[in-house]
Amino acid sequence: MCPQLHVKYIRAPEDSNSPLHPHIHTQESSEVKLRQDTRSFLAALLYQNHMVHQRNSKMKLMFTPPLFHLLLCCATQTFGVKIQSDPILSTDGIIQTELDETVSLLCLLDDDFEGQADEELVWLRNGAVVRLKEDNKKGNSSVCITPVLYEDNGATFTCHLSRNATVKASVTLNVTYRPQLSGSAEVAVEDEATLVMQCDIWANPPVSSISWTLNGKTVDLSAGGFTVTTDAFTSQLTANSVEKSFHEGTYQCTADSPIYGKHSKLFHVTVVEKTIKFPLLPIIAGLVVVCLTAFFAAFSRWKKIAKCCKGK
Numbered sequence: 053m054c055p056q057l058h059v060k061y062i063r064a065p066e067d068s069n070s071p072l073h074p075h076i077h078t079q080e081s082s083e084v085k086l087r088q089d090t091r092s093f094l095a096a097l098l099y100q101n102h103m104v105h106q107r108n109s110k111m112k113l114m115f116t117p118p119l120f121h122l123l124l125c126c127a128t129q130t131f132g133v134k135i136q137s138d139p140i141l142s143t144d145g146i147i148q149t150e151l152d153e154t155v156s157l158l159c160l161l162d163d164d165f166e167g168q169a170d171e172e173l174v175w176l177r178n179g180a181v182v183r184l185k186e187d188n189k190k191g192n193s194s195v196c197i198t199p200v201l202y203e204d205n206g207a208t209f210t211c212h213l214s215r216n217a218t219v220k221a222s223v224t225l226n227v228t229y230r231p232q233l234s235g236s237a238e239v240a241v242e243d244e245a246t247l248v249m250q251c252d253i254w255a256n257p258p259v260s261s262i263s264w265t266l267n268g269k270t271v272d273l274s275a276g277g278f279t280v281t282t283d284a285f286t287s288q289l290t291a292n293s294v295e296k297s298f299h300e301g302t303y304q305c306t307a308d309s310p311i312y313g314k315h316s317k318l319f320h321v322t323v324v325e326k327t328i329k330f331p332l333l334p335i336i337a338g339l340v341v342v343c344l345t346a347f348f349a350a351f352s353r354w355k356k357i358a359k360c361c362k363g364k
Contacts, residue, residue, distance in 0.1 A: 159211035236318035
């Protein structure tokens with residue numbers, strides 16, 4: 053079952069005189085009043101200095117370092133949302149997880165919005181709206197990703213205010229998974245035919261190396277007509293014009309992952325004698341012609357017999 057993150061909020065009593073937003077009700081605490089008084093004082097001080105600068109262009113607007121930092125703090129402090137997660141996200145907003153695991157996300161209002169339990173939140177996954185239950189929209193909202201799939205790698209989850217999409221927070225999933233290499237396969241190929249073996253090496257992070265061996269020895273690409281083709285998803289070993297004495301045996305494909313180590317798959321190759329293949333389509337066409345010829349011959353013969361019977 054998906055773990056949930058819980059945060060309890062105490063809803064503030066309604067007050068139509070809220071200085072924050074006319075349609076948002078909040079509680080007038082002494083801390084909020086002090087912050088507003090500070091902002092008003094700083095705004096007045098800034099305006100007074102600006103007027104002095106206009107009266108005398110040679111004068112420069114100066115602030116003492118403590119006053120400047122206080123003004124900067126008040127100017128950049130805005131209402132918003134934040135996301136908490138399990139597993140914990142990194143400082144750059146990335147959540148590290150693995151395939152088939154569970155990720156829980158909780159969207160919260162910032163401290164300045166903590167009293168606004170009726171604020172509605174919206175979740176997006178790569179820009180598409182995530183459907184939420186009505187009781188999972190206001191004040192705080194949680195989203196659970198379980199199980200984590202391949203498609204979730206690189207997915208960005210964004211939470212924003214319903215009434216203001218610019219007030220938002222985002223996280224991105226980095227899903228790691230091992231190459232899907234295991235077990236063995238039996239391969240039968242005819243003499244002088246083409247042998248093709250393929251390994252799925254799709255992984256995150258990508259594998260650092262891939263190797264092929266035949267009977268425990270590295271495949272010699274310069275002999276035996278071998279070629280290896282590798283991309284981000286597969287590695288394919290091909291041998292043209294197979295010979296029993298040279299190509300029969302046990303092949304092993306090994307991928308080395310920087311996180312999950314080495315993973316391998318075996319191919320037990322048996323070279324069988326070449327069989328004579330009959331051209332199927334020409335044979336079918338010939339049979340059809342023979343059958344039609346026999347039918348028309350019988351039909352013509354039957355007409356002659358019928359005439360003889362009538363003459364008698």
